Amino acid sequence: MTELTKQRPKFLNLLEIKQPLPAIVSILHRVSGAGLFLMLPLLIWLLQLSLGSAESFDTLKAVAANPLVKLILLGLLWAFLHHFCMGIRILLIDVHVGVEKAQARASAKVVLAVSLALTAILGLKLLGAY
Amino acid sequence: MNRIVVGAHYGLKDWLAQRITALVMAAYTLFIAVALPMADGYEGWRALMSHGFVRFATFLFIVSLAYHAWVGVRDIWMDYVKPVSVRLTLHVLTFLALLGYTGWAVQIIWRL
Numbered sequence: 001m002t003e004l005t006k007q008r009p010k011f012l013n014l015l016e017i018k019q020p021l022p023a024i025v026s027i028l029h030r031v032s033g034a035g036l037f038l039m040l041p042l043l044i045w046l047l048q049l050s051l052g053s054a055e056s057f058d059t060l061k062a063v064a065a066n067p068l069v070k071l072i073l074l075g076l077l078w079a080f081l082h083h084f085c086m087g088i089r090i091l092l093i094d095v096h097v098g099v100e101k102a103q104a105r106a107s108a109k110v111v112l113a114v115s116l117a118l119t120a121i122l123g124l125k126l127l128g129a130y
Numbered sequence: 131m132n133r134i135v136v137g138a139h140y141g142l143k144d145w146l147a148q149r150i151t152a153l154v155m156a157a158y159t160l161f162i163a164v165a166l167p168m169a170d171g172y173e174g175w176r177a178l179m180s181h182g183f184v185r186f187a188t189f190l191f192i193v194s195l196a197y198h199a200w201v202g203v204r205d206i207w208m209d210y211v212k213p214v215s216v217r218l219t220l221h222v223l224t225f226l227a228l229l230g231y232t233g234w235a236v237q238i239i240w241r242l
Contacts, residue, residue: 033199033203034206036199037199037202041231044231047238048234050175051242054172057172084156084159091149091152091153094149
């Protein structure tokens with residue numbers, strides 16, 4: 001009868017709950033999607049600058065040289081890559097590839113690692129490291 | 131009105147559309163990832179984006195992005211925003227924003 005003596009209602013402390021990795025990459029899919037949506041005006045404006053004229057192309061370079069813009073673009077780069085990799089994982093699970101728990105956990109790890117690695121590689125390019 | 135939100139095809143169209151638009155965008159991304167390193171500077175970039183096929187593909191990407199974002203952002207509002215009036219307002223604002231972005235982005239590539 002111990003179950004009946006449990007404290008009710010139960011309040012969940014979100015900061016103390018340890019989520020499994022598939023849950024984390026899943027919520028990051030939503031966060032990255034929301035971030036990309038919110039930054040769409042910036043991205044379209046940059047596209048406009050890139051294709052307008054040789055002068056606006058130079059303006060784009062100047063804008064992209066701004067440290068704050070670089071930071072935002074780095075964040076968006078990760079958001080895109082994570083959303084992309086996680087999207088492929090979701091599509092594969094939709095067609096019943098990697099549905100088993102062990103495989104799903106492994107693919108969540110792959111999504112997190114690959115998107116971070118690609119962000120590092122392309123991010124260094126963005127920051128002008130090479 | 132007392133509709134039960136279960137049954138055949140409920141939400142299937144949007145679910146499917148989100149997958150199809152994702153595939154279109156993924157294919158476009160891979161294409162650009164391959165083509166971009168070959169385009170040098172402003173002239174090269176402009177030549178790439180002006181190409182008839184690329185313009186066609188970019189148009190599909192823009193429309194796919196808008197539809198994909200509509201389903202995704204609408205799902206976020208549905209999950210977290212309870213008051214109907216606030217949720218409806220956010221739905222409308224999201225839709226109008228995406229519609230405007232689509233026109234803006236298409237116009238950028240269409241006048242090349």
